[in-house]
Amino acid sequence: MTSSRAMPVEALLVVDVQSAAVSGDRAVPGTDRLVDRTADLIARARRGGALVVHVQNDGAPGAGDEPHTPGWELHHQVEAGPAEVVIRKTRDDGFHETPLGGLLNDSGVRALAICGVMSEICVQTTARTALALGYRVVMPHDGHATHDIPAAPGISDAVPAAAVSRVAEWALGSELEVVAHAADVAFAAPSRRR
Template sequence: MTRTALVVIDVQKGIFAGKQTSPRWPEILERIGALAARAAAAGLPVIYVQHDGGPGHRLEVGGEGWQLDPVLARTPPSAVCRKTACDAFFETPLQAELNRRGVKQLLVAGCMSQFCVDTTCRRAVSLGYDVVLVGDAHATADSGALVADQIIAHLNDTLDGFEAGSAAVTVRSAAGLPLEAWAGE
C-alpha cells in the first residue's frame, strides 16, 4: 500500500517580497490552491510547510509576510510543519507526521524551486519516499543568472528520474495526477 500526501512548501504572503518572480505566478498559485483542494477532497493528507524567518526577514514569524497565502485558506491542512531551513525535514515534525499517517509517496508543490522544493525532494528520496514533483505547481524568483521560468524548467528536468535506493522523483503536471486512485491505495 502506497499512501500519498500532498506537501505544499512555503506558500506564504511574503515569499516573493522584493523579488522578481515568474509572470505565471498568479496562475501557479491558483494551481497550488486547486491541487490542495483536490487532494483534500480525494482524502489525501495535505501538509503545509511554513518557513520561519528571523527578525527583519520577509517571512519573520508572526509578520504579515509569514502568513500562509489566502489561496491555502480554502483548504484546511491535515497538518502545518514549521521550518527554519530549506530542508522541510530538518528539525521539523514532517517525517513523524508522514510516518504516523503511513505515507510512502509525496506530492510536492510550493516555493522556492531551487531552494526549499529541490532540497525537500532530494531529502525525501534519501529517506525512502517516492516523490512526485508537481512540475507546474512550484515557483521561484529570478536569480542573477536565470529568470524564474528557466529555474523551474531546469529543476523539473534535473529532478525527473532522481533516485536513491528504490525511491525516485518523477515530475508530472497537476492536471494528470490520479489523486482519487492514490487515495484508494
C-alpha cells in the same frame, strides 16, 4: 523521470506558499498561475483523502517571512485536522528538525507530491530528502516557482525563473517523477491514519 500522468499519491506538501512569496514586490513570477495550481492541488488532495501538509518557513528577523508578520502568513486557508496540518521549519529542508518524517510515516504515506516555492531551494531540498528516505516523489512542473537569477559579471547572464525551475527538477535525478501539469497528479488516502 517525466510522465504525463502520475499514479496516486497519499500526501501533498505545499512548501512555503506564504504571502511574502506570492504577493507584493517579492512575489515570484507567475504568481497567479502558481496560486491557482496549488489551490487546485490542495482541493483535489482533500477530496481524495490525502494528507495535506502546509510547510511554513520561519524566516530570520527582518526577512519577508519573519514569523508573525504579514509576509509569513500562509496564502491558502488551512482546514486543520488529522488530514491537514501546518509544519513550521527554520531551514530549507522541510524534514530538518521538524515532525514531517514522523507524520508521513505514522500516516502510512509512501508517495507524495511537492509544490510551492522556491523551486531550487526549499522545494528541491525537501524533495531530495523525501527521495533519500525512500518516498515516491511527484513534482508537477507548473506547481512550483522561483525568481530569475540575476546576471553575475564574468560568470553568467541572467537565468530566467522558468529555466531555474526546470533545472531544479532535473538536478533531483531520475527517481523524481515530474508531471507537466498539477492536474495530472492523482490523490488517494494513506493506508493508515495516526
